Structure formats: structure tokens, C-alpha cells
Amino acid sequence: xxxxxxxxxxETAAAGKKLLNGRRQESLLAYVLVAxxxxxxxxxxxxxxxxxIWLSLHExxxxxxxxxxPFVGFTHYAALSGDVRFWASLWNTLYFTFFSVLLExxxxxxxxxxxxxxxxxxxxxxxxxxxxxxxxxxxSAMMWKFMFNDQLGVINDLLVKIGILDHYIAWLGxxxxxxxxxxxTDVWKTTPFMALLILxxxxxxxxxxxxxxxxxxxxxxxxxxxxxxxxxxPAVLVALLFRTLDAFRVFDIVFVMTGGGPANSTETLSMxxxxxxxxxLDFGKGSALSVITFVCVLLISFFYIKVLKVDIEKx
Amino acid sequence: MKKGLKxxxxxxxxxxxxxxxxxCSRSEAPASAPAxxxxxxxxxxxxxxxxxxxxxxxxxxGVSPKLAKMFEEKNPGIKVNVMEMPQxxxxxxxxxxxxxxxxxxxxxxxNIDIIWPPEFGASQWLEPLxxxxxxxxxxxxxxxPIAGNTYNGKLYGLPYYTDAGxxxxxxxxxxxxxxxxxxxxxxxxxxxxxxKGKGGTEFGVVYQANQYxxxxxxxxxxxxxxxxxxxxxxxxxxxxxxxxxxxxxNFAALTQSxxxxxxxxxxxxxxxxxxxxxxxxxxxxxxxxxxxxxxxEGSKVKGKxxxxxxxxxxxxxxxxxxxxxxxxxxxxxxxxxxxxxAVKLIxxxxxxxxxxxxxxxxxxxxxxxxxxxxxxxxxxxxHFESMYDVFMNAKPRPVSPIYPQISDVxxxxxxxxxxxxxxxxxxxxxxxxxxxxxxxxYKK
Numbered sequence: 001x002x003x004x005x006x007x008x009x010x011e012t013a014a015a016g017k018k019l020l021n022g023r024r025q026e027s028l029l030a031y032v033l034v035a036x037x038x039x040x041x042x043x044x045x046x047x048x049x050x051x052x053i054w055l056s057l058h059e060x061x062x063x064x065x066x067x068x069x070p071f072v073g074f075t076h077y078a079a080l081s082g083d084v085r086f087w088a089s090l091w092n093t094l095y096f097t098f099f100s101v102l103l104e105x106x107x108x109x110x111x112x113x114x115x116x117x118x119x120x121x122x123x124x125x126x127x128x129x130x131x132x133x134x135x136x137x138x139x140s141a142m143m144w145k146f147m148f149n150d151q152l153g154v155i156n157d158l159l160v161k162i163g164i165l166d167h168y169i170a171w172l173g174x175x176x177x178x179x180x181x182x183x184x185t186d187v188w189k190t191t192p193f194m195a196l197l198i199l200x201x202x203x204x205x206x207x208x209x210x211x212x213x214x215x216x217x218x219x220x221x222x223x224x225x226x227x228x229x230x231x232x233x234p235a236v237l238v239a240l241l242f243r244t245l246d247a248f249r250v251f252d253i254v255f256v257m258t259g260g261g262p263a264n265s266t267e268t269l270s271m272x273x274x275x276x277x278x279x280x281l282d283f284g285k286g287s288a289l290s291v292i293t294f295v296c297v298l299l300i301s302f303f304y305i306k307v308l309k310v311d312i313e314k315x
Numbered sequence: 316m317k318k319g320l321k322x323x324x325x326x327x328x329x330x331x332x333x334x335x336x337x338x339c340s341r342s343e344a345p346a347s348a349p350a351x352x353x354x355x356x357x358x359x360x361x362x363x364x365x366x367x368x369x370x371x372x373x374x375x376x377g378v379s380p381k382l383a384k385m386f387e388e389k390n391p392g393i394k395v396n397v398m399e400m401p402q403x404x405x406x407x408x409x410x411x412x413x414x415x416x417x418x419x420x421x422x423x424x425x426n427i428d429i430i431w432p433p434e435f436g437a438s439q440w441l442e443p444l445x446x447x448x449x450x451x452x453x454x455x456x457x458x459x460p461i462a463g464n465t466y467n468g469k470l471y472g473l474p475y476y477t478d479a480g481x482x483x484x485x486x487x488x489x490x491x492x493x494x495x496x497x498x499x500x501x502x503x504x505x506x507x508x509x510x511k512g513k514g515g516t517e518f519g520v521v522y523q524a525n526q527y528x529x530x531x532x533x534x535x536x537x538x539x540x541x542x543x544x545x546x547x548x549x550x551x552x553x554x555x556x557x558x559x560x561x562x563x564x565n566f567a568a569l570t571q572s573x574x575x576x577x578x579x580x581x582x583x584x585x586x587x588x589x590x591x592x593x594x595x596x597x598x599x600x601x602x603x604x605x606x607x608x609x610x611x612e613g614s615k616v617k618g619k620x621x622x623x624x625x626x627x628x629x630x631x632x633x634x635x636x637x638x639x640x641x642x643x644x645x646x647x648x649x650x651x652x653x654x655x656x657a658v659k660l661i662x663x664x665x666x667x668x669x670x671x672x673x674x675x676x677x678x679x680x681x682x683x684x685x686x687x688x689x690x691x692x693x694x695x696x697x698h699f700e701s702m703y704d705v706f707m708n709a710k711p712r713p714v715s716p717i718y719p720q721i722s723d724v725x726x727x728x729x730x731x732x733x734x735x736x737x738x739x740x741x742x743x744x745x746x747x748x749x750x751x752x753x754x755x756x757y758k759k
Contacts (some may be wrong), residue, residue, distance in 0.1 A: 062416050063438045063716045064757065106436025150578025151590065170578030175736065262580050263731040278409045279719040281416075281438070 107193025201235020541628025
């Protein structure tokens with residue numbers, strides 16, 4: 001600094017110093033302001049994640065305290081790769097995720113377009129659409145479990161009355177229908193969320209674009225394909241991303257409706273992880289299952305963000 | 316707006332990613348970082364009043380808090396706080412696991428399900444109680460519940476009230492047809508076949524066949540009642556026997572027959588009981604608690620119900636009942652003074668006086684042999700007399716610290732057999748192998 005001052009005038013040097021000091025202070029202030037948030041994230045997000053990964057490399061069984069907590073490397077992952085129950089639960093999870101999200105997307109899009117139009121009583125309809133989303137998951141799962149009941153359920157009663165079925169079906173009691181019953185419940189519950197996010201996307205499309213298109217003689221279908229779909233795409237992808245991640249971690253609906261049955265045909269990854277952790281007290285293997293779920297969720301996010309480009313600026 | 320959406324997207328994404336792991340990690344934290352022991356050994360016993368915390372699942376009878384009050388009156392200097400736990404047994408299990416594994420001392424005495432003592436005992440979470448009770452004292456209890464509380468020769472809990480599987484039948488229908496209640500599985504099938512449809516019924520039998528703990532209780536009664544077993548006393552798997560295969564074949568045949576509702580493989584206690592108390596079934600396999608429901612207001616079978624032990628299988632000799640019920644355990648990490656007070660509380664709760672009170676006021680099944688002949692108990696619960704044999708012969712589920720895993724193997728394999736996904740002998744072979752593997756791993 002001192003050496004340079006010979007070249008510079010005193011005033012510019014002082015000004016520069018002041019500027020640098022100001023910048024330094026400003027960045028210091030920024031760090032101070034950000035620190036609590038970073039600390040919180042580190043404490044409540046980063047630490048548990050790292051701890052779970054660390055645990056998954058150890059043997060830790062609470063009901064065998066004499067074992068201690070030996071380091072076993074990737075033993076749990078290797079064991080899981082040969083575990084039929086793990087692959088079955090992964091398959092159930094993927095099947096559930098794919099079909100429930102697909103149905104939610106189609107229905108959510110349709111509902112969003114409907115309630116985006118102006119008609120009498122739109123406010124009430126919009127509020128009504130949200131009701132399933134507002135009901136706690138466990139409550140709606142209980143409700144649907146009862147509706148799917150073989151003897152007393154309203155679904156059997158309705159289907160027999162309108163002549164689609166000629167006898168009652170135990171929806172949650174057979175491998176063919178149980179997973180689909182759960183998918184129906186999830187679609188009922190979370191389509192409103194999808195519809196709401198897509199509706200928000202629809203609402204920011206300026207009306208004058210449509211007017212311009214009309215002036216140019218575009219048909220309704222053309223307007224839909226050329227204007228609505230591309231402009232609402234970012235919102236749809238965001239909605240898809242969240243729903244996929246949520247569906248992949250499904251636990252409560254399955255836990256309440258079937259407990260993983262019949263014949264373990266509805267057990268999902270999260271259920272298997274929870275059972276291993278809390279019922280079997282096998283924290284090593286349970287952590288490995290959690291880490292696998294986490295990695296899957298990461299991959300799904302990566303797929304959406306990099307491949308489908310959930311990023312409105314790079315559209 | 317663009318920027319806003321992006322920020323919202325990324326923060327929501329971050330949140331959902333976090334919750335994936337945090338949900339699981341929460342339960343791990345105590346295990347990885349045990350809290351320091353916080354016992355109050357320092358304080359002199361005589362000087363201060365001792366406060367015990369006693370936890371139990373939601374008590375619909377209201378008996379437990381009253382017993383705590385009675386105990387306080389008799390033992391000045393000891394205060395008992397009662398703590399209500401979640402109603403579901405699984406939820407309580409998880410709560411206790413979290414607390415006990417982190418050496419928490421907020422609970423001193425806890426009600427534990429009959430399947431937990433070996434698991435909690437092996438984990439060194441419960442105080443061994445052998446030194447506090449003499450053999451004479453223990454001989455007065457029903458043998459099954461004591462066996463269920465004993466692991467590796469040590470007693471980890473004392474029974475508080477008990478439960479065992481029974482067969483309920485429609486007295487009115489059987490009497491009208493002039494048939495005796497069934498003693499064997501074949502008789503049960505035959506009577507169910509001929510009487511199904513009589514007296515407004517739609518089904519022959521209902522029971523619990525969902526994939527859950529209750530399924531294990533049901534199928535064990537078929538296995539034991541047909542001369543089969545799961546584990547030997549020295550922890551060897553003996554499932555793979557012709558008796559067990561036959562028992563599961565029968566259980567699966569019944570479940571797939573038209574004697575039962577189509578959805579029976581989704582039924583838990585409430586579902587089965589509702590069908591029976593609606594007058595739709597001739598037989599019901601249930602716990603003693605269904606008696607009150609069947610005789611209560613709103614039941615369509617009030618006054619028309621009888622109970623007998625579960626039927627014996629074709630190759631079996633004695634009827635079997637799976638033991639349920641709750642027991643009293645003491646947290647191993649509490650101070651010596653508190654342990655002594657806790658033992659006093661347990662001695663009181665299992666005394667004839669307290670047991671009679673719980674039986675008279677809450678309809679609970681006493682755990683002392685003599686009380687099945689007690690006049691007050693029988694006056695309030697006349698049906699207990701005919702249940703005595705059932706309780707004397709009731710067996711605990713496999714007593715093992717890895718019982719939850721054994722139970723899950725059985726739940727999955729048996730459910731596959733009764734839903735027709737695999738034949739009975741395959742289910743038995745799989746169970747033999749998987750449970751054998753689990754036990755081998757455990758020994759290591």
C-alpha cells in the first residue's frame with residue numbers, strides 16, 4: 001500500500017483505502033448475518049445427514065449392546081443388494097411414485113385449467129378443490145381405509161349399485177388391488193397441490209399474449225399448445241419435482257392403510273427403513289436404507305434440474 | 316417473479332431433501348450420543364419425598380390412576396405421577412426405545428407389552444427383578460406371563476394384567492341346532508359350514524388376518540394347537556415340521572373358504588369384533604376384551620354369546636392360546652432409592668388387593684391363580700371361571716430379544732400363504748430358514 005501511494009495521489013489512495021475497508025466491513029457483516037442460518041442448517045440438516053451416512057458404515061444394534069459399534073464399511077449396502085425385500089420395496093416405491101405422480105399431473109392440470117377460467121362461484125370451487133390437501137394425511141388414509149373396507153366400505157356399495165361389480169371386493173386385501181388403492185388415495189389427497197401450483201403458473205401468463213394470438217387467428221388448440229403449455233412448463237416442472245420427491249418418500253398412507261401388506265406387497269422404502277430402525281433396532285442397516293432413499297431423492301432432483309431443466313432462466 | 320420462483324424452488328427442494336434424512340436421524344441421535352447419566356443418587360433417601368413416574372398406554376378403564384392413588388395413601392413419602400402413552404403398542408415401543416437407549420430417566424416404572432421383556436432385557440434397559448421376589452411369591456402368578464417376562468434366566472418384568480386368545484360362539488344358534496361348541500378344528504369347520512346363514516349370520520368364522528402382530532397371535536394358536544412350535548427353550552427353530560405345515564394349511568384353507576368375509580386378510584381386532592357383534596358371524600376368535608363389547612349396549616348378540624378355548628388341530632392334543640397382556644418393568648438407570656420405591660409400587664400393583672380392584676372395576680384379567688376363585692372377581696366377571704384353564708395354558712410368543720424380526724418373518728410368510736401367494740410348506744420352509752438365519756446372526 002505504502003509503495004503504491006507514490007504513484008497515486010494521496011487522495012485517491014485514501015479513497016481506495018476507505019472503499020476497501022468499507023467492502024471488507026460489508027462482507028464481514030454479510031458473514032455475521034448469514035452465520036445463524038448456516039449454523040442452523042449445519043446443525044439440523046448437515047449433521048444428521050453426515051451422521052446417518054457415518055452410521056450406515058457401522059454395525060449398531062441396540063438389542064445387542066455387547067457388539068459395540070464396529071466399523072463395517074459397505075457391508076450393509078452389499079447385504080441390501082442381495083435382499084429380496086429391499087428390491088421389492090424399491091419396486092413398490094417406484095411403481096407408486098410413477099403412477100400417482102402421473103395421475104396427479106394429468107388431473108391437476110385439468111383442474112387448474114378449469115378453475116383458471118372465470119365463472120360464477122369460482123372462489124368457492126377453488127376453495128373446495130383444496131379441501132383434500134388440507135386434511136391431515138393420516139386422517140385421509142384412515143378415511144379411505146374405511147371406504148375400501150370389504151363389508152362396510154362405500155366404494156363396494158357404490159360400484160355394486162351402479163352395476164360395475166357384482167360382488168364386494170377386498171380392495172386392501174389382495175396384491176392386485178392394494179397398491180392401486182393406495183395410489184388412488186394419494187391422488188385424491190395431493191392432486192389439489194398439483195392443481196394449485198399449476199394454477200399459479202397459469203395466472204402469471206399475461207392475457208394480452210392470448211389476445212395477440214387471437215388477432216393472428218390462432219385456434220384454441222394452437223393457443224394451448226403454443227402459449228399455455230410452454231409458458232406454464234416451469235411451474236409444472238416445479239410441481240412435478242416436489243410431488244415426485246414426496247411420493248418417493250411415502251410412509252404414512254401405506255402405514256395406516258395396509259401396514260405394508262398384503263403379503264408385503266405394499267411395503268415402501270421408507271417403511272422398510274422405519275421398520276428396520278425402530279422395530280428391529282438395527283441402526284446400521286436402517287441408516288443404510290435411509291441413505292439409499294436419500295441418494296434416490298438426490299438422483300430424482302438431479303434428473304429434473306439437469307435433464308428436464310427445472311430452471312425458468314435456462315428455458 | 317422469476318427470481319422469486321427460483322428461490323422458492325431451491326429452498327423448498329433443500330427442505331424436502333433434508334427432511335428425508337432428518338426424519339430417520341432423529342431417532343438415531345440418542346444412540347450415537349448417549350446423554351450423561353442423570354440419576355439423583357446424591358440425595359438422601361429419608362429426607363426427601365420420592366416421586367415415581369409410571370407410564371402406561373391410554374387406560375380406558377381408569378383403573379391404573381386410581382391404583383396409583385391407593386398406593387400413595389399406603390406409602391407416605393412416595394408420590395406416583397402417572398404418564399399416559401400413545402394408545403398403539405408400536406408407538407409406545409418406539410417411544411421407550413428412544414428414551415431407554417439414551418439412558419433417559421424421566422420414566423421409572425413402565426407398562427410393557429408381553430413381547431418386549433426379552434428385547435429390553437437383552438438391551439440392558441430394564442432392572443432384573445429376581446432379587447426382589449421370592450420363588451414362593453412368583454409361584455402364585457400364572458405361569459405363562461412369568462415365562463414371557465423371563466429371558467436368559469432373568470426376570471425383567473412382572474405381569475400386571477393378562478390376555479389370551481379365545482373362541483366366542485353364538486350360544487343361541489348352536490343350542491337351537493343342538494350342537495356342542497367345537498373342540499377340534501374339523502368340528503369348527505363343520506359347524507361353521509352347517510350353521511352359516513342361520514340366525515341372520517353371513518359368515519362362519521371371523522378372526523384377525525391382516526399382516527400385523529395379531530396375525531402371529533392367530534396362527535400360533537393353530538401351530539401350537541396342532542402340536543407344532545416355533546422355538547425350543549434353547550432358541551432353536553423347530554418350525555419345519557409336518558404339524559406346522561398342516562396347521563398353516565388348515566389356517567389358509569379356512570381363510571380362503573367362503574366361511575369368512577372376503578376381506579379377512581385385512582381384518583384387525585375391531586373389524587372382526589364388529590362383524591361378530593353385528594350378528595353376522597357364528598364364531599369369533601378374539602381376546603377377552605371382546606366379551607364386554609359383545610355384552611354391551613348396541614351389541615346385537617347381547618346375552619347370546621359363549622366362550623371356549625380355541626379348537627385343537629387334527630394332529631394336536633391340547634388347545635392353545637396366545638398370551639397377550641401388559642407387565643411392569645423398572646428403568647435400569649434410575650437411582651437405588653427410586654428402584655426400591657419402584658419395587659414397592661410393583662409389589663402393590665400385583666398384590667391380591669390391587670388385582671381384585673382392577674378386575675372388579677376394570678374387568679381386567681388377574682395374573683394370580685387364586686383370584687380366579689375370588690368371590691368378588693367372579694361376581695363382577697362370572698365368565699372368568701371358565702377362562703382359568705385357558706389362562707393356565709396360554710403361551711407367550713417366542714421369547715427372544717429379536718422377537719420383532721421373528722414376528723415380521725412370520726407375518727410376511729404366513730400372509731403370503733393365506734392370501735394364496737405361496738403354498739403352506741413353502742411358507743414354513745422360508746420361516747425356518749429366515750428365522751434360523753436371524754438367530755445365527757444374533758448369536759454372533
